[in-house]
Amino acid sequence: METYPLLIVVVTALATARVTRLITEDRILDAPRNAVLRALPDGHLLAYLLTCPWCVSIYTGTLAAVGGAGVGWWAWAWVPALALAFSYVTGWLASREGED
Known part of the structure; x- marks a missing residue:
């Protein structure tokens, strides 16, 4: 694999981590996340998700892997x-947040 495609894979992995954190923890999405959590019954699987x-x-x-294949960064396989x-x-990365 060439350096440029490897860089794309690394950056895509880090972008996946960032988007995941945005969905699960970041304050900027607290309001919509909390609205969904309040609308669900206690212990609902979606709340955990x-x-x-x-x-x-x-x-x-x-989504990142499919998107990368869609734009031709890597083969669908x-x-x-x-x-x-x-x-x-x-x-x-998420499991290591907050470690010193």
């Missing part, structure tokens, strides 16, 4: 592996 970076990252990672890799990188 909206606050779990490992859960959200599989969706954001898949790479989409499943890249989606899982983007999700894992996101979860790994």
Whole structure:
């Protein structure tokens, strides 16, 4: 793999992590996230999903992988592996937030 495509994969993985954090934790989306959480019954699976970076990252990672294939950054055959890799990188980074 050339340097430029590798850079695209790395940046896409980091973008996946950022979008996931935006959805699950960032204050800027507190209002819509809290509105959805209030509308759901206690213990609803969607409430867990909206606050779990490992859960959200599989969706954001898949969208990133499909988008990259759609614009020709990588072959469609790479989409499943890249989606899982983007999700894992996101979860790994989220688990290390706040560590010194």
